[in-house]
Amino acid sequence: MSKKKTSAQPPAKFTGIQLREIATGAAGPKAVKIALSHIKEEVGVLKGMKVLKMLNQFDGFDCPGCAWPDPDEKRAFLAEYCENGAKAVAEEATTKKADPSFFTQHSVEALGEWSDYELSKSGRLTHPMLLREGETHYRAISWTDAFDLIASELNALGSPDEAIFYTSGRTSNEAAFLYQLFVRQFGTNNLPDCSNMCHESSGAALDATLGIGKGSVRLDDFDHAKVIVVMGQNPGTNHPRMLSALRKARESGAHIVTVNPLPESGLMNFRDPQDPIDWVGQGTDLTTEFVQVKINGDLAFLKATMYIMLQEEKKNPGTVFDHEFIRNKTHGYDKFITDLDEADLSELSESCGISIRQITRFAQLMIKHDKVIVCWAMGLTQHKNGVANIQEIVNLLLLKGSIGRPGAGTCPVRGHSNVQGDRTMGIWEKPRPEFLDKLDETFAFKSPREHGFDVVESIAAMHKGKASVFFGMGGNFLSATPDTEFTAEALRQCRLTVHVSTKTNRSHLIHGKQALILPCLGRSEKDQQQSGNQFVSVENSMGVVSRSMGDLTPCSPHLLSEVAIVCGLARATLGSQSSVAWEDMASDYDRIRDGIEKVISGFDDFNLRVRKKGGFYLPNNTYQGDFGSTHTGKANFTVNQAARHHLAKGRYLMMTIRTHDQYNTTVYGLDDRYRGISNERRVVLMNSEDMANQQLAVLGVVDLVSHFNGEKRRAERFLIVPYNIPQGNVATYFPEANVLVPLGLTADKSNTPASKSVEVSVELVKDT
Ligand SMILES: Nc1nc2c(c(=O)[nH]1)N[C@H]1C(S)=C(S)[C@@H](COP(=O)(O)OP(=O)(O)OC[C@H]3O[C@@H](n4cnc5c(=O)[nH]c(N)nc54)[C@H](O)[C@@H]3O)O[C@H]1N2
Ligand SMILES: Nc1nc2c(c(=O)[nH]1)N[C@H]1C(S)=C(S)[C@@H](COP(=O)(O)OP(=O)(O)OC[C@H]3O[C@@H](n4cnc5c(=O)[nH]c(N)nc54)[C@H](O)[C@@H]3O)O[C@H]1N2
Ligand SMILES: [Mo]
Numbered sequence: 001m002s003k004k005k006t007s008a009q010p011p012a013k014f015t016g017i018q019l020r021e022i023a024t025g026a027a028g029p030k031a032v033k034i035a036l037s038h039i040k041e042e043v044g045v046l047k048g049m050k051v052l053k054m055l056n057q058f059d060g061f062d063c064p065g066c067a068w069p070d071p072d073e074k075r076a077f078l079a080e081y082c083e084n085g086a087k088a089v090a091e092e093a094t095t096k097k098a099d100p101s102f103f104t105q106h107s108v109e110a111l112g113e114w115s116d117y118e119l120s121k122s123g124r125l126t127h128p129m130l131l132r133e134g135e136t137h138y139r140a141i142s143w144t145d146a147f148d149l150i151a152s153e154l155n156a157l158g159s160p161d162e163a164i165f166y167t168s169g170r171t172s173n174e175a176a177f178l179y180q181l182f183v184r185q186f187g188t189n190n191l192p193d194c195s196n197m198c199h200e201s202s203g204a205a206l207d208a209t210l211g212i213g214k215g216s217v218r219l220d221d222f223d224h225a226k227v228i229v230v231m232g233q234n235p236g237t238n239h240p241r242m243l244s245a246l247r248k249a250r251e252s253g254a255h256i257v258t259v260n261p262l263p264e265s266g267l268m269n270f271r272d273p274q275d276p277i278d279w280v281g282q283g284t285d286l287t288t289e290f291v292q293v294k295i296n297g298d299l300a301f302l303k304a305t306m307y308i309m310l311q312e313e314k315k316n317p318g319t320v321f322d323h324e325f326i327r328n329k330t331h332g333y334d335k336f337i338t339d340l341d342e343a344d345l346s347e348l349s350e351s352c353g354i355s356i357r358q359i360t361r362f363a364q365l366m367i368k369h370d371k372v373i374v375c376w377a378m379g380l381t382q383h384k385n386g387v388a389n390i391q392e393i394v395n396l397l398l399l400k401g402s403i404g405r406p407g408a409g410t411c412p413v414r415g416h417s418n419v420q421g422d423r424t425m426g427i428w429e430k431p432r433p434e435f436l437d438k439l440d441e442t443f444a445f446k447s448p449r450e451h452g453f454d455v456v457e458s459i460a461a462m463h464k465g466k467a468s469v470f471f472g473m474g475g476n477f478l479s480a481t482p483d484t485e486f487t488a489e490a491l492r493q494c495r496l497t498v499h500v501s502t503k504t505n506r507s508h509l510i511h512g513k514q515a516l517i518l519p520c521l522g523r524s525e526k527d528q529q530q531s532g533n534q535f536v537s538v539e540n541s542m543g544v545v546s547r548s549m550g551d552l553t554p555c556s557p558h559l560l561s562e563v564a565i566v567c568g569l570a571r572a573t574l575g576s577q578s579s580v581a582w583e584d585m586a587s588d589y590d591r592i593r594d595g596i597e598k599v600i601s602g603f604d605d606f607n608l609r610v611r612k613k614g615g616f617y618l619p620n621n622t623y624q625g626d627f628g629s630t631h632t633g634k635a636n637f638t639v640n641q642a643a644r645h646h647l648a649k650g651r652y653l654m655m656t657i658r659t660h661d662q663y664n665t666t667v668y669g670l671d672d673r674y675r676g677i678s679n680e681r682r683v684v685l686m687n688s689e690d691m692a693n694q695q696l697a698v699l700g701v702v703d704l705v706s707h708f709n710g711e712k713r714r715a716e717r718f719l720i721v722p723y724n725i726p727q728g729n730v731a732t733y734f735p736e737a738n739v740l741v742p743l744g745l746t747a748d749k750s751n752t753p754a755s756k757s758v759e760v761s762v763e764l765v766k767d768t
Pocket of ligand 2: 523657
């Protein structure tokens with residue numbers, strides 16, 4: 001049977017846009033109403049209430065929405081969740097099913113014509129499914145046959161390095177630990193993960209400067225901070241529970257400075273949806289200083305701020321910088337200051353688009369206060385200079401001695417709910433030798449030492465035919481990665497592509513010669529193994545490890561837990577060669593935790609402590625102000641250069657961002673409520689001056705063309721929406737615009753796709 005190529009991109013069809021007023025604040029009763037309507041629609045009222053009651057409670061399950069921490073001591077009476085957490089749970093606990101008859105009804109090619117929204121709404125996967133070579137439809141297969149098929153493909157490879165083992169960040173600690181153990185026993189470090197596209201730049205910057213790739217603050221530091229800077233982050237949508245922490249900080253007098261090309265409503269005003277008293281009234285204004293930087297203007301802005309601080313310090317020595325801290329705890333100060341002193345303030349001001357007056361205002365705040373927390377997310381990491389951006393934040397905090405003391409520090413706000421834990425468990429293509437030594441010692445084998453492929457390198461390797469089996473533990477590799485058409489070609493070249501998933505996504509449709517979908521339990525579901533019901537553990541953005549236990553009846557009796565899938569796969573692939581008792585591990589997760597305790601420091605008495613209410617903190621040197629583990633033995637100042645984007649006329653810098661109605665590539669709905677855009681995702685947000693200069697009308701239909709090293713990539717049919725965004729900048733939604741992000745455009749040092757600084761032109765489509 002010959003087949004047409006299935007579309008790698010969502011169809012370029014419009015869904016009926018309506019522009020509404022932009023929200024002046026976030027959450028409040030409307031958020032509750034919308035949360036409940038998603039639950040009602042997907043899950044039903046009774047089951048829905050049960051799920052919400054368990055969400056983020058001490059004996060419930062961890063919200064799959066984001067990695068924002070729960071309060072240590074107390075949880076809200078009804079539940080500790082937000083609108084988007086409720087949507088994430090509704091999506092997982094849905095009663096709709098994509099069972100074998102669904103796949104009989106719809107060919108892979110036909111599903112390729114569905115939008116991501118339609119795919120997301122197709123329901124939970126219920127059976128392992130196989131797409132045989134040359135066939136048009138997935139068909140059910142037994143678990144044993146599925147494991148045998150993967151094992152025989154893996155064992156037929158010329159080298160273990162020809163297989164790629166991807167992980168998305170929802171995977172529990174237990175599953176992640178076993179997965180990396182299996183992959184290393186198989187013989188490769190090809191363990192790319194979603195972090196490569198996310199906070200890799202933060203990890204690289206923080207590790208080099210402070211000695212740990214994680215943030216330094218805890219939730220209660222927000223209660224003591226005097227200044228909280230939120231850079232390149234949209235918590236109203238992506239970390240809504242962070243707004244409660246910001247509100248509390250505001251009420252105790254903290255300044256909140258928001259640095260963003262967009263005035264995100266969620267950061268402007270907030271009414272706590274968990275607090276009915278807050279539903280009436282005006283809410284709390286959060287942002288006290290809105291710094292509307294140009295895209296990728298952050299480094300210039302920070303440098304300009306520090307330049308002004310330095311001039312003040314020179315005038316009144318000892319009044320601005322914390323010299324004792326600098327002397328005792330840091331390295332590289334003199335070199336840093338020499339470079340800083342040569343900065344050109346007006347050039348920096350021009351390149352970030354912020355007036356010297358406003359920069360001075362921010363610098364004054366920084367001069368006055370040292371209890372400063374800087375929070376950031378994708379707006380800083382996904383640039384060519386993503387690592388430098390974060391190193392510049394570290395410089396600012398070091399000048400003030402603002403790391404390792406109460407109310408101050410670094411706060412990279414993580415994405416996926418266990419992305420930080422997965423890395424702690426060893427999901428990394430560049431594992432440290434000490435980690436591998438411990439792993440080898442504990443499990444009596446010799447793990448490979450050569451570094452593996454990260455996400456971008458994996459795509460290149462598959463494209464070149466250097467790797468030909470792709471295994472995805474969760475996630476949606478095709479749609480989450482850059483350069484959609486190139487990545488699709490890479491996946492199509494594989495002999496076998498496998499996805500462990502809860503729901504159908506586009507990665508199931510763009511496949512190798514053969515393809516498997518392995519359905520797994522979700523967080524909210526009961527995980528019953530031989531020794532009884534199991535729980536798993538996760539690590540949040542602030543290094544707290546806690547347990548998560550679902551209680552719903554699984555949506556199908558044919559699901560396996562991620563742990564069971566890894567164990568089944570390991571047994572089939574490694575056979576009797578393996579030194580690990582995989583079966584025992586799968587039957588009782590306490591045994592996995594015993595293994596984790598032996599290999600990874602900070603997990604002493606793991607099985608005991610994880611059972612305690614609220615879990616426990618992992619050790620974090622920076623929290624204590626100890627920087628002894630860096631290569632200099634001190635916290636490192638670094639010299640970083642601000643990016644300069646010289647864009648020709650008609651060229652723009654594009655950022656790809658999330659709407660209020662999606663979880664990465666899972667599309668919950670078609671609205672971006674806070675930004676006033678309803679029922680459409682194919683939009684490009686543009687400054688009205690730029691529109692006028694190019695004679696583009698509101699809702700005009702355009703193609704977007706990206707330009708990189710003489711290469712062009714095109715994304716068809718977007719609608720123009722005038723928006724309060726700096727001139728020369730545009731914004732589109734991820735994943736529709738990923739086709740424009742060149743694989744070669746990545747951050748220095750972290751290799752993170754620079755999906756927030758893509759150079760594009762906007763071409764009017766004539767006959768629409
Ligand atoms: N509901 C929901 N929650 C989520 C997710 C989701 O998709 N939906 N995704 C999860 C994941 S994996 C992650 S990583 C996080 C993502 O959380 P965010 O990082 O908040 O997500 P983005 O939408 O990518 O938003 C980036 C923000 O940075 C701004 N920005 C873009 N470029 C720049 C720049 O150059 N400088 C500055 N200063 N700002 C810039 C954008 O305007 C936007 O406000 O959220 C997590 N939580
Ligand atoms: N252009 C652009 N690209 C980006 C970004 C951007 O801002 N702009 N952001 C990047 C970031 S920050 C990230 S983190 C990545 C995200 O990349 P991924 O993590 O790969 O993508 P997701 O969309 O989160 O994955 C969704 C799929 O995960 C599966 N899933 C959900 N829950 C579970 C579970 O419990 N177990 C298993 N096994 N599967 C599950 C479902 O089948 C669902 O379809 O995308 C990156 N890509
Ligand atoms: Mo992420």
